Amino acid sequence: MKFYKTIDFYITRKFLGTFFYAIGLILSIAIVFDISENLDEFISKDIPLSDIIFDYYLNFIPYFANLFSPLFTFIAVIYFTSKMAYNTEIIAILSSGVSYARLMRPYLVSALIIAVFSFVLGNYIIPPANSTMINFREKYIRTRQINTERNIHRQIEPGLYIYMQSFNSNNVGYHFTLEHFEEAQLKEKLTAQNIRWDEESGKWIINSYWKRIIHDDYEELTNGYRMDTTLNMSPKDFTQLRNEMETFITPNLIKEIDLMKMRGVNYVEWVIEKHKRLAGPFSAFILTLIGAGLASRKIKGGLGLHLGLGLLLSFSYILFMQISTVFAVSGNTPPFVAVWIPNLVFALIALFVYRWAAR
Template identity: 50%
Template sequence: MKNRLNLLRIDKYIIGKFLGTYIFMITLIISISVVFDINEKIDKFMSNSAPLKEIIFDYYLNFIPYYANLFSPLFIFLAVIFFTSKMASNSEIIALLSNGVSFKRLLKPYMISAAVIAIFSFVMGSYIIPPANETRISFEQKYVDPRKKKTGDRDIQFKVAEGTIVYFGNFDMESKKGYNFSIDRFDSLKLVSRLTAQSIQYDSLYHWTINNYQIRDFEGMEEKITRGTSLDTIIQIVPNDFIVAKTDQQMMTTPQLLRHVRSQKERGLGNIQAFQIEYHSRYASIFSAFILTIIGASLSARKVKGGMGLNIGIGLALSMAYILFMTISSSFAVKGNMSPFVAAWIPNVVFIGIAFYLYKKAPN
């Protein structure tokens, strides 16, 4: 691999600096975050009698990789600024440029390092962390904040099959029971059958029991009415299809997210913006790693008076701006005012312009 990439000693040196600083920063910042999180939640742990084993293995063992991976592009950014500023301060960058190494060539080990981290983070975030999030979120709902658990919803309507629309007046997730239930069946936009029921109980996969029901079948000008107290039936839905919590998207792998979004669109269900944002953000984070690396290297390669303090300050300001862009665009997308694809990618688009400007201003 080294021969194929044609890595020089300086490339290996920069890659080692990059990855070493990145790991150091993740370890330092996440360790501080864990300390603050313990301080914030210890009262809830104690009041809810959370077992120490579950706190360590179910919560914090899954807390650390989730937040480390979530902010990985920003850790990359800060790591690049930190070690590149130090190299510039030690005149290492000047020595390389004065010996005929162009800034473009200097970026090669930076891009290799960013690619290694980005691919690793994508695999972690797409396939490994989501199952771990299920354990972490379950712990939070049990011992930290039970209100995070979605217990029901009202006025639910969507398509379960071609020409078949179901409606729940309200649904209780704890009892798996819905009230004021109806099924409308259409043939070429013409209503041919309508079932109404006082309640409906979910049993197992796609199996439901309808209670105190009435079925009206329409044939031309005639109407046939059937009533009953209980009816077992198969409906191609489960409660998790329409009862969605704010954290559900975090517990899905990337293929599961894609299948869920497509399924909900086919059924005419709303409230899928958070799932779409999560899906697109996982791919956007790959490119953000490269964009932020270029910005960090371009910003820090020049030796400045006063050391690396100014570069780190500018880097922190840009980090806050990046987080602000992500937060604002995601909020607009959730409210339906912006496409989830645009919301996930707009921070990268804005920062591409910043990266291009700083790259042109970088020393050569």
């Protein structure tokens, strides 16, 4: 028995054709709206057409394609399955002895193709595309927002900790402390009025400092007005560009999270980004099962009601994802739970709809 028959190719062609047509249509509309919004900027700043096309819009497309992927997966399934149901094609297939579970095979294969498409985009293509697009905006349209920190505690090396009351965009940190521990015992402590990064020498300049060295039976105290030194840290460790995590491909994102954990940096948003990239592709399977289950039966209201239900559930899924993410950022929910719980809830809904449709 063939794994994939003519009817399977027919359903797959319908599914993927509708999906990519819908994505292409919404991308065309999104590009037109974006051009109308930014046209004055493009003209007034005399931005080269090649930069607009290749640095901006060519990188704009994969981002929005992936953003709308869950919504249009659902709409595509609802649309073509509902048309098949009202043309009695679904009834004919099931009447020929094909089980509902077997009918779902081409749907799930199509969902797998979309999931792989979404995974590759989200984890490996969109991050460098985002970086290019952000650099374009920063170069021609507006300066990128930089977030600086206060009350900074970091472990810059094993046993070596720093503290700064604040660090500003001029690469100056105030009320600086450097502590060296060995086997949980404080061995050295340096306090300074401020610390400044010198771009030319690639060193830190510590101003107005006191240094305390603790020996077994006595302490040594020294002070000075200036010290040039190298430390395993750089200004970018204390400033964060807005949405910077969106420019890292996933392997590099994971490495950055591990580094942030070691240094004691708040990395919650980065972990959320990692889990969103992994959880997102699974929505293709969940929404496909729900959409196929709802649309495979004739109901009063026809295609319009099917599409209405589809849009309601799609937006409910997206809203649920956003709300749970907010809880994770605020620290009320672990990032893994916050990102995956919408998939879990809608997977249960998909199971219910599947059993209802298979009766």
